[in-house]
Amino acid sequence: METMYLVGLGSIAALAFAGIMFTRVRRESPGSEEMKRISDAVSRGAGAYLKRQYRGVGIFFAVVFVILLCMAFAGLLSFFTPFAFLTGGFFSGLSGFIGMRTATMANCRTANAASQSLNRGLRVAFSAGSVMGFTVVGLGLLDLTFWYFLLHFWYTNIQPVATEAELIGNITANMLTFGMGASSMALFARVGGGIFTKAADVGADLVGKVEAGIPEDDPRNPAVIADNVGDNVGDVAGMGADLYESYVGSIVSTSALAVAAGFGMHGIGVPMLLAAMGVLCSIFGTFFVKTKEGASQRNLLTALRTGTYISAILIAVLSFFAVRILLPENIGVYFAVLSGLVAGVAIGALTEYYTSDSYKPTQRLSAASETGSATVIIGGLSLGMLSTVAPVVIVGVSVLLSYFVSGGAQDFNMGLYGVGVSAVGMLSTLGITLATDAYGPIADNAGGIAEMTHMPAEVRQRTDALDSLGNTTAATGKGFAIGSAAITALALIASYIDKVHQIDPNLQMDLSITNPTVLIGLFVGGMLPFLFAALTMDAVGKAAQSIVVEVRRQFREITGLMEGKAEPDYASCVDMCTKSAQKLMMAPALIAVATPIIVGLILGVTGVAGLLAGTTVTGFVLAVMMANAGGAWDNAKKYIESGAHGGKGSDCHKAAVVGDTVGDPFKDTSGPSINILIKLTSMVSIVFAGLIVAVHLL
Known part of the structure; x- marks a missing residue:
């Protein structure tokens, strides 16, 4: 109980720090009137998109709320579940909204700060990213604290239970939902935002850079504002909602496993306390993010890595005392925390290696452009596939270590608890980790504003350096998110099986691979990420086609546009992207929610277990491949633009742009969305477990 007060304090500290960072960014000068005008246009476009998205998502939440309420009246769910579903979606969406608002405010301020020095530009962009990171952490802990105290009060005063085991069992079962x-909110935000941003990006690149031969972010391009809007709704609001659900999902699933492992209230306290301490460690780490003028990409990466590594070292030290105090008889749990921390850092470092133009893989990919776009595509696919090997090994080693050091050899549930704790350890310093990710789109927008307002060349050089760094940190953040999703999904699968046993203790589950329902579930689960990726990729293609047609029309029909004597109709492209994203995101999102329910009603609980295992395995590998291939294509283009292989405007550059165009939906739509798919299928299975146990054909 006392630990939860510390979690509440951690929430307050995170939100207070986010408020301080927001105020600091707002006090920066926004620059010239032209810079403010463009920034306001981006902000209005992003706001209009989110307003329309939340209106559509609100209908989905209302329908699901009614369904869950009906299940509660039928005795298949707790009455807290429908309301917990709403608060989870609300706080997830709110975190993305706050981050997006901050990012659209910070873009012109970052560009103006970069006109003074590279370090000032870095600090403003990173401070704005910190608002996103600490808002996600703060709201996540606030939601956890609220539900814990509400449920504790209910089951001790309103509907008292007989034992502490029943108390914590009821609390964790309800919090999990x-x-x-x-x-659900994360999936809509990621898929919808991803379709929007990549439709605009692809349309702007294909017509602007490839066909018309004009620079990136040229104000003559009608899709340039939509492209900047997309960076915010996809890579900021979408990523914020994504990692919010990873963060709270890892904590609540581990808390639920603590009950099965017999660790009681102290077992619940460990992941909660790790999260609270992680806030303080992340705040401390932010003060070490700084650089000097003329810094190379490696210098800039070192600046950001210094902050994250210091935070990780601090939590590694403090977590020992947390485990020592709460679980003195199970000190092996501490080594599970270390396993998760090391795995997160290692996956981030490997992602950086495969996607940064400071290393050989991306440099070799850029060299493939000398023989045309086809070899760039082949090289990028090969790189992405090769990059899956190390993350799989890292996650496998981390899971094994976490399982056995936590006592898995003696007690299966204790081992699973260790796996859950390792996921919490990986995400414990999410505040600063997400700040380095959200920083990227802000730097990208700043570069666009510098280009559109014709700022001095040295400013664009600085913003390009920050943007290129942002591509790498974004790729690293995606690798981190996907890795944490895989480990969290394992904990959620265990929570699902435990939930089934709570509903029907006498139910016998044959989870062997020779069981036909398990095998069929594995096949369906293995197929699901590919179906999901196909739908989201096709959605980007369809939306981009409409933007390509519109940009060509404006170039053709608006007199004086190419000469810079007339202004394009930016609003039409923003509106087209918004409508397309809202329409095309529904099919993949609904399939993700409906599939585990349909499989459960047909194949029963064992079929769902197979589905979750298949989705986790293929989803993890496919997501890593797509994210890393896309990141490498993007930075290979940037590497050529810095002067390699003929530089901007060369045939090599045009080939690299084609590769980057293919990679855009890989890394910013389909790949990141798959890690949400992995966790959402598990969450839906847990919530609907009562229905599946009661009603199924096989």
């Missing part, structure tokens, strides 16, 4: 709301 609000992850479905967070996952």
